[in-house]
Amino acid sequence: MTNSRTLFAKLWDAHVIASLGMGEDLVAIDRVFLHERTGSVALRSLAASGRCVTDPRRIFAVTDHIVDTLPGRTGTLVPGGAAFLEATREETRKAGIHLFDVEDPDQGIVHVISPELAIVLPGATLVCPDSHSCSQGALGALAWGIGSTEAEHAMATGTLRVRRPGTMRVTFSGRLGPGVTAKDMALALIATHGASGGKGHAIEFAGEAVAALDLEGRLTLCNMAAEFGAMTAFVAPDEVIFDYLKGRRYAPRGPAWDAALTAWRLLATDPGATFDREIVMDAHAVAPMMSWGVSPQDSVPIDASIPTPPYTGSSARALDYMALRPGQQLLGTPIDAAFIGSCTNSRLADLRRVAAIVRGRHVANGITAIIVPGSSAVRRAAEAEGIDRIFMDAGFDWRMSGCSLCFYAGGDGFAPGARVISSTNRNFEGRQGPGVRTHIASPETVAASAIAGAIADPRDWPPLPAPGDGKADDRAHAFTAGAEAR
Amino acid sequence: MSVFAPVPLVSGIAAPLLRANVDTDAIIPSREIKGVGKTGLADGLFAGWRYLEPGSRVPDPDFILNDAAFARAPILLAGENFGCGSSREHAVWALHEYGFRAVIAPSFAPIFRGNCVTNGIIPVILDAAAILAITAAGGPVTIDLLAQTVTSGDVAAPFAIDTEAKAMLAQGLDAIDLTARHAAAIAAFHIADRIARPWIYLEATS
Numbered sequence: 001m002t003n004s005r006t007l008f009a010k011l012w013d014a015h016v017i018a019s020l021g022m023g024e025d026l027v028a029i030d031r032v033f034l035h036e037r038t039g040s041v042a043l044r045s046l047a048a049s050g051r052c053v054t055d056p057r058r059i060f061a062v063t064d065h066i067v068d069t070l071p072g073r074t075g076t077l078v079p080g081g082a083a084f085l086e087a088t089r090e091e092t093r094k095a096g097i098h099l100f101d102v103e104d105p106d107q108g109i110v111h112v113i114s115p116e117l118a119i120v121l122p123g124a125t126l127v128c129p130d131s132h133s134c135s136q137g138a139l140g141a142l143a144w145g146i147g148s149t150e151a152e153h154a155m156a157t158g159t160l161r162v163r164r165p166g167t168m169r170v171t172f173s174g175r176l177g178p179g180v181t182a183k184d185m186a187l188a189l190i191a192t193h194g195a196s197g198g199k200g201h202a203i204e205f206a207g208e209a210v211a212a213l214d215l216e217g218r219l220t221l222c223n224m225a226a227e228f229g230a231m232t233a234f235v236a237p238d239e240v241i242f243d244y245l246k247g248r249r250y251a252p253r254g255p256a257w258d259a260a261l262t263a264w265r266l267l268a269t270d271p272g273a274t275f276d277r278e279i280v281m282d283a284h285a286v287a288p289m290m291s292w293g294v295s296p297q298d299s300v301p302i303d304a305s306i307p308t309p310p311y312t313g314s315s316a317r318a319l320d321y322m323a324l325r326p327g328q329q330l331l332g333t334p335i336d337a338a339f340i341g342s343c344t345n346s347r348l349a350d351l352r353r354v355a356a357i358v359r360g361r362h363v364a365n366g367i368t369a370i371i372v373p374g375s376s377a378v379r380r381a382a383e384a385e386g387i388d389r390i391f392m393d394a395g396f397d398w399r400m401s402g403c404s405l406c407f408y409a410g411g412d413g414f415a416p417g418a419r420v421i422s423s424t425n426r427n428f429e430g431r432q433g434p435g436v437r438t439h440i441a442s443p444e445t446v447a448a449s450a451i452a453g454a455i456a457d458p459r460d461w462p463p464l465p466a467p468g469d470g471k472a473d474d475r476a477h478a479f480t481a482g483a484e485a486r
Numbered sequence: 487m488s489v490f491a492p493v494p495l496v497s498g499i500a501a502p503l504l505r506a507n508v509d510t511d512a513i514i515p516s517r518e519i520k521g522v523g524k525t526g527l528a529d530g531l532f533a534g535w536r537y538l539e540p541g542s543r544v545p546d547p548d549f550i551l552n553d554a555a556f557a558r559a560p561i562l563l564a565g566e567n568f569g570c571g572s573s574r575e576h577a578v579w580a581l582h583e584y585g586f587r588a589v590i591a592p593s594f595a596p597i598f599r600g601n602c603v604t605n606g607i608i609p610v611i612l613d614a615a616a617i618l619a620i621t622a623a624g625g626p627v628t629i630d631l632l633a634q635t636v637t638s639g640d641v642a643a644p645f646a647i648d649t650e651a652k653a654m655l656a657q658g659l660d661a662i663d664l665t666a667r668h669a670a671a672i673a674a675f676h677i678a679d680r681i682a683r684p685w686i687y688l689e690a691t692s
Binding site: 014017018020021022023024026028030037038040041044045051057058078079080083084087121123124129130131133145146147148149150152153156157158159161163165195196199200226227229230231250252256257259260263295297313314317407408409410416426428429430431434435 | 524
């Protein structure tokens with residue numbers, strides 16, 4: 001089967017302009033996305049070097065990382081943050097780059113709005129100076145995170161010099177159980193194979209459980225490839241993706257759409273194509289996951305206890321930082337705060353699943369609970385459906401869109417020592433503020449824990465029947481059948 | 487246009503920070519990134535570990551860089567998956583400004599490794615046993631980029647590095663200048679690609 005090619009090979013080979021030797025290629029870059037925290041540096045440095053952006057129509061910029069997400073916002077709460085916003089505005093205007101600024105109705109987290117606006121397309125290469133750019137591989141694109149200097153290179157030349165990564169296929173066979181989500185799949189993979197388990201590889205996610213994920217679930221899964229040490233990850237595009245993209249702002253139209261669709265349908269790994277590495281996971285065996293340490297690899301099924309190997313060095317430090325003991329049960333551990341948001345889990349489907357759990361319930365006394373939609377469009381859609389009311393009635397803060405408390409930049413933050421359960425992707429030391437202890441989990445698990453006031457298993461918190469509401473049975477059914485299954 | 491001083495050879499004391507999965511938030515916390523630029527970051531390097539209290543500048547005597555013996559080390563010895571996490575290039579700018587010219591680790595996060603090469607820090611991949619041997623020897627370390635060897639006391643270990651990365655580091659080459667040599671191939675690619683994938687070109691929609 002010498003003609004059998006992987007999807008990765010198809011994506012890569014279509015973009016190679018020249019071989020640079022020793023495994024490095026000059027690769028065409030179709031889209032560059034910038035955000036104000038790292039993109040501003042790239043834009044200013046590029047301008048200072050006397051170089052210019054060769055094709056500004058392919059470059060997009062957004063304010064997401066340090067924008068204030070409190071209602072009525074005008075700018076940023078981050079000390080010195082205004083300079084990043086100003087630099088982004090000034091340099092994008094001079095270069096002729098489209099900026100989705102704070103007040104723009106399409107503002108939001110780069111990895112949320114890029115799919116929403118069809119800026120990312122199947123078969124495209126997309127880079128952004130942000131490690132979670134790999135999220136966008138969910139649409140069948142080759143999307144990866146780069147540094148600011150590489151962003152300058154991509155803007156000045158329309159290319160990047162890149163070492164061809166190895167190929168890995170991660171197959172999730174079978175179906176997910178009730179209350180188990182894409183986030184749990186990702187954490188189970190990383191817990192099993194380590195935070196550098198995907199190093200040097202471009203990962204194709206495949207298998208029945210992946211095919212059954214909606215677009216949002218696939219974005220969540222690919223998002224966490226950054227936490228697996230992979231260069232990028234992607235899923236072969238299918239009708240789910242094509243249906244999603246059709247008619248969106250930057251999607252091709254008319255005959256161009258038909259031509260694109262014909263090409264996109266060929267974007268799949270051929271039967272018989274081989275990968276450098278293969279990993280198979282049993283989706284049915286994946287439980288809701290919860291991190292206990294300071295790396296995403298320090299994660300266990302939520303009803304398991306913290307492992308009890310000999311703790312030395314990094315793992316001993318992690319337990320000490322998290323104020324936990326070997327063998328301790330995570331379930332029932334009291335929390336101080338809950339956060340739902342970030343490029344991992346802030347999309348409408350995530351918020352709908354959260355709403356199904358919190359409807360008719362209330363956040364436990366003393367718990368700070370915050371929901372930040374991933375984009376202004378997600379916020380509007382949630383409000384149109386009335387699920388913002390469900391959140392607020394339950395005691396959650398309902399905010400403007402942005403990266404928000406996924407990380408701490410010196411403004412908005414959790415108190416030192418606070419134990420936070422979070423739908424984000426990183427549980428690093430100090431990630432959500434100095435001394436803050438972050439547990440990462442699915443939005444369902446965060447919601448259940450916020451209500452319980454302690455780490456809780458979402459399977460113990462099925463949707464409440466709502467008297468007089470004929471939809472209650474449907475909601476309960478959707479939950480037990482696997483929250484993200486189509 | 488050269489962006490950094492070439493590093494064909496790095497020689498000096500190596501500071502051991504042998505923790506796995508040291509992330510870029512640890513290398514430079516987001517709150518320490520205060521300006522739109524590549525400088526003014528050395529003070530924030532490892533701020534969460536280097537100082538006793540968040541936001542303070544009181545050195546924690548237990549942190550390796552606060553040990554006088556390692557204060558001016560140009561080489562960092564590190565654990566698996568060094569530089570994981572955020573793509574923030576500030577992590578590399580902070581290491582460079584502080585004085586590091588090489589990091590030796592069993593593996594690096596891919597974005598971090600690329601950032602090292604574009605900023606004049608040699609990312610040296612050695613297995614954990616060799617790194618432990620260098621740490622135990624405790625003497626000066628020499629990294630010869632051209633010969634691709636690390637030597638320290640009785641330890642002499644070869645390492646692999648891409649030819650492109652090696653050339654950029656050894657000569658302080660700028661990647662954009664290098665790519666400019668391929669201008670004709672880039673132009674030819676786009677002529678063919680506009681026919682093959684017209685929907686990628688956004689002039690009609692933007």
